[in-house]
Amino acid sequence: MKSVTEYKEYREYVLDYYRERKRCSAFTWREFARLAGFASGSYLKLVCDGKTRLREEGAKKTALAMGLAGFELDYFVLMVRYENAKTDQEKKKCFEEIQALGDANRVKILGSEMYTFYETWKHSVVRELAVAMPGAKPNEIAKVCKHAISASDVSESLRFLVKTGFLTRDIKGNYHQANVSLSTGNLNVVAVAVHSLLRQMGEFALDALDKLPISERHFSGITMGVTEESYAKVVHEIAAFRKHIVSMVANDINPKKICRLNVQFFPLTEDLT
Structure with a gap:
């Protein structure tokens, strides 16, 4: 299974972890939820189906249940925090923390170069x-x-x-x-x-x-x-x-200047019906 730092969405990692355990044993969603300390046996399945989400404390418990520790645990929690962030500023701050975590541990973060660009x-x-x-x-x-x-x-x-x-x-x-x-x-x-x-x-x-x-x-x-x-x-x-x-x-040679084309299409009113 890939390292958690190769994932951009925490749900994808949780689902891959479950499938890998299931492939090698009789692992169930109920057992997974029990190991993570959740009362509902279907909670993590609902998370992976996009019907609910992990919160920060739940993210830590789930990470520990998957055997994550150290910076990998921190990375998983930050992925959850990023997903839950409500504003661009919150998401920006969170991703910068993810970048700093990757730099400190010499780990390449997926999408980091494109983000910086x-x-x-x-x-x-x-x-x-x-x-x-x-x-x-x-x-x-x-x-x-x-x-x-x-x-x-x-x-x-x-x-x-x-x-x-x-x-x-x-x-x-x-x-x-x-x-x-x-x-x-x-x-x-x-x-x-x-x-x-x-x-x-x-x-x-x-x-x-x-x-x-x-x-x-x-x-x-x-x-x-x-x-x-x-x-x-x-x-x-x-x-x-x-x-x-x-x-x-695309094939222009020796351009005279660098220009920017903005294309904008957005609503000026609420829905009328």
Whole structure:
């Protein structure tokens, strides 16, 4: 069975643990619940089915019942705490604790690189500029950014991007992208960082609306009434549109500037029926 640190969801780990024990013995959900100290014999099954959830004390008891100790026990409890967090800020704080735990124990945390990449606008912009400005020094990259970033921030970002494979560097010192476009995949830990990035980019959009001439930015919007069916169709069309835009610019050589495209579609009212 995989180490607990290779899991992104605690329910998945608990279910795999149960299946592994069941494969080797006559292990039951009732026995599992008894070992963890739960009165209901079906409690952990309900947890794995998504019908209820573990709370922190229950997480510790379940971890001990599965033989977890030390930092693995702490990791499992943090996974539960992350899942139960109600706000992005709470989730962010919790995942940073998970990262710190992994660093302290020299353990790679699933999704850690993607989380760090999307947590700030700097990495995505530096990743594009490093390729578009071959041979440029960090201070030169910093100077072309419309929003404040220091040369040391650029240097730190470049080290991170190379270390994690978002960029490669050839023998001449020029940077290249292993993949032109990136996907967040299905890691729910990344979603929190993406929310942070979207907020930053939203603020930059407002800044551009106030400071840039119309010839250098494009803003438009539509207010409309939709059904659930048409909402789903619009979301599908937006996804297809984004892919089409990426394909249009993917092979561009020597770009003139780095731009950001924000696509937003959200309700302005509560449900009317």
